[in-house]
Amino acid sequence: MDIKQLDEKNELKQRIFFALSDPGRYKIISMLYHVGHEMGCNELNQHVEIDKSTMSYHLKTLRKIGITNTRTQGRQKFVSLNQATIEKVLPGLLEQL
Amino acid sequence: MDIKQLDEKNELKQRIFFALSDPGRYKIISMLYHVGHEMGCNELNQHVEIDKSTMSYHLKTLRKIGITNTRTQGRQKFVSLNQATIEKVLPGLLEQL
DNA sequence: CTAATTGTTTGATATTCATAAAACTATAAT
DNA sequence: ATTATAGTTTTATGAATATCAAACAATTAG
Numbered sequence: 001m002d003i004k005q006l007d008e009k010n011e012l013k014q015r016i017f018f019a020l021s022d023p024g025r026y027k028i029i030s031m032l033y034h035v036g037h038e039m040g041c042n043e044l045n046q047h048v049e050i051d052k053s054t055m056s057y058h059l060k061t062l063r064k065i066g067i068t069n070t071r072t073q074g075r076q077k078f079v080s081l082n083q084a085t086i087e088k089v090l091p092g093l094l095e096q097l
Numbered sequence: 098m099d100i101k102q103l104d105e106k107n108e109l110k111q112r113i114f115f116a117l118s119d120p121g122r123y124k125i126i127s128m129l130y131h132v133g134h135e136m137g138c139n140e141l142n143q144h145v146e147i148d149k150s151t152m153s154y155h156l157k158t159l160r161k162i163g164i165t166n167t168r169t170q171g172r173q174k175f176v177s178l179n180q181a182t183i184e185k186v187l188p189g190l191l192e193q194l
Numbered sequence: 195c196t197a198a199t200t201g202t203t204t205g206a207t208a209t210t211c212a213t214a215a216a217a218c219t220a221t222a223a224t
Numbered sequence: 225a226t227t228a229t230a231g232t233t234t235t236a237t238g239a240a241t242a243t244c245a246a247a248c249a250a251t252t253a254g
Contacts (some may be wrong), residue, residue, distance in 0.1 A: 010123065013193075018118035021111050022212080041231060051214055056232055058212090075221040075230050092189050096110075119242080138201060148244055153202055155242090172200050172251040196254085203248070210241070218233070224226085 013089050015065045020097075024050045025058050029067070029081065030097040038071065038080035110186050112162045117194075121147045122155050126164070126178065127194040135168065135177035 019025050027048045032039060045055055059079060062068040067085055071078045086094060116122050124145045129136060142152055156176060159165040164182055168175045183191060 010120075014118050014120060014123055017114040017123075021115035021118050023111065024212085026107065026111055026114075042229085052231070053215080053233085054213055060232085077231065090190075090193050093187075093193070096187050096190070121242090139199085149201070150203085150245080151243055157202085174201065198253075199251080201249085201251105204246085206245090207243085208241100209243100210239105212239080213237085215236090216234085219231085221229080221231105223228075 009089055012066075012085075016067060016086060016090060016093075019062055019065055019067060022058070024048060024054065025062065026097070028055075028058060028062065032068070032079065032081040033083070033094045033097060038069075038078040040076045040078055042076070044079065106186055109163075109182075113164060113183060113187060113190075116159055116162055116164060119155070121145060121151065122159065123194070125152075125155060125159065129165070129176065129178040130180070130191045130194060135166075135175040137173045137175055139173070141176065 020029060028044060031044065031047055041052075041055060041059065045052055048055070050058070059068065059070075062079075063070060067082050069080050069082050071080070081094075083094065117126060125141060128141065128144055138149075138152060138156065142149055145152070147155070156165065156167075159176075160167060164179050166177050166179050168177070178191075180191065
């Protein structure tokens with residue numbers, strides 16, 4: 001693996017660490033991991049107590065980092081954890097949350 | 098373990114994630130872990146290319162979080178990783194850096 | 195005593211970040 | 225058609241961050 005790929009890997013790690021450094025995002029990620037399946041944003045909101053626009057903002061961040069997937073069904077959006085992406089660069093991390 | 102202790106544990110985790118979310122701090126932590134022994138700030142500076150005052154700022158952050166120890170000898174300060182603290186809440190993480 | 199070395203602190207600056215209210219879009223229900 | 229639901233975007237605001245130059249210790253060397 002060349003230096004460029006190493007840097008990219010470290011950048012992804014750092015973005016994941018950034019994601020986990022905020023209490024709200026930590027709870028979102030932890031919740032998604034522990035329930036083990038996708039959740040509607042509203043459902044998430046019932047468990048993680050933050051304003052819905054703040055929630056949307058954080059979810060957008062997670063999406064941009066690339067550690068969540070979103071599926072739209074009707075007027076609902078279901079968010080799920082892109083577990084493989086995380087495991088690939090930081091195996092074993094999710095179990096620690 | 099009660100909720101308060103859990104919260105404290107998660108707070109420490111989140112602070113560790115914050116520490117690792119910055120490229121400079123990531124390199125410092127990674128370097129300290131991989132060399133496996135304490136390093137002088139100046140020595141660190143030769144490996145991690147950041148301004149010495151920025152370095153000092155980041156090292157202060159790590160100290161406040163509680164994941165490094167500092168020992169003064171003459172005019173040098175030796176920094177080492179408080180590995181046990183990290184391992185306690187996030188076992189296996191350091192090997193991934 | 196005067197330099198140089200090692201590191202911290204202060205101050206200024208630019209940037210990013212988190213938060214929430216308000217307006218907005220899209221879908222579903224009545 | 226209206227209204228309710230689900231979520232996003234915009235806008236504004238305050239707080240936190242990162243960076244670096246310059247001044248400031250404290251120790252050591254010449």
